[in-house]
Amino acid sequence: MKYLTGNACHRITALVAPRTFCQWFDSCCSCHSWLNVFLNRYLKRLALSAIFSITAFLIIGISAVPASPQARQTKRVAAAKSSVKTTPQKKAAMKPTVRVINDVELAMLLRRDPQQPRPLLVNFWATWCVPCRDEFPDLVRIDEQYRPRGLDFITVSLDDVSELTQNVPLFLRQVRGERIPAYLLNAIDPDAAITAVDNMWRGELPATFLFDARGQLVFKHSGRIKPDELIAAIQKVLSTE
Amino acid sequence: MRKMQFRILFFGLCLMLAATAWQAIGVASNRTSNLQTKDSGTAVGGAVADFKLPDVAGKEHTLAALRGQKGTVLIFVSVQCPVSNGYNKRMEKLAQEYKARGVNVVGINANDGETPEMVGEHATGAGLTFPILKDKGNKVADQLGALVTPEAFFLDADNKLVYRGRIDNSRDESEVATNDLREVVDATLAGKPAVKTEARAFGCTIRRVS
Structure with missing residues (x-):
């Protein structure tokens, strides 16, 4: 554990080497201060390079493996996601329906379909949040204007689940936002949901995020x-x- | 000779590829940082510099005067935010319980538009007995990087920031699964390192002066 809290040399050796090696490395590491400076400065990039390589490896590996339970679950969520995509005419006639999602389903929603790449606008709001309510009419106008031009837009409410059929659809109807796919996030750990959207976000509401067709914020x-x-x-x- | 030339060429090619990848990752990091518009304030592990703020009666207090012997919990609160108000009872309970253990709870209201009078009336109505300071120009909110209400900052006996973030995982007290703030304070009081130094939750944006 000592090696995990030390300098960059220690952190790396603790990850890849047994304790005896760490002790040996510790004894000689102080002699190589240039190595420490280099690692401390470029550790983030090195870590990113490693993450890229591992991700690429995993993607290739997963695509080759036959459908696993996780893949079936993914398909199920995707099917649920597509079920929301009804025609505008049909939606207009319906009462606004709000679907409950957890942090994993939220992360799935943020993924862009490579077959039909469209940018995605996401607004996080709540009925108890005054600025959220104030900005909603502007968002509805933006949706009307830009959805036909290729923009996807979803709203994610942070209201209590008890509001699923109460104040959330009521408010959406009042602001004529029935056509916008609406979700209510019910996450046990809000931190995981926040991280799925943006690691720099601290959870303040309202919050609006625009992702390009590749899913880049x-x-x-x-x-x-x-x-x-x-x-x-x-x-x-x-x-x- | 020919073999040697091929080796040099191959080595050079590898070097170029590595340099390109290095540069690309650097550019990607810079692009991400363009979106990081919010200053994160005091980093966990850093010392929180002393500050002076008035209470609801206008009397000035310094952090040095209000801090507890074994630590201080600063909580950014709001008069109108339902999330912050959902934590009123829990915050008061925390203040009462930890005062006896040498940790003082101090509330800070940094919302523009919530006057000291409003903050005072709200505290009386909600039964909040711990001191609440008014951060009129968001000076301390900016210093700490506070963005949400409620948002807690736990400082140890040396005023070093140990934890920042939520009080617990749920606005609804009956659904609380992790008492993040309490766990960190308890660990510090027991002389143990904090397992979690940051945890986020949804809350109201602190309305800053424009």
């Missing part, structure tokens, strides 16, 4: 949106697709 805003800023970001991402 390209714009975010905490607090009430500034429509001009958001529209400029949407136009930019649509023009580059």
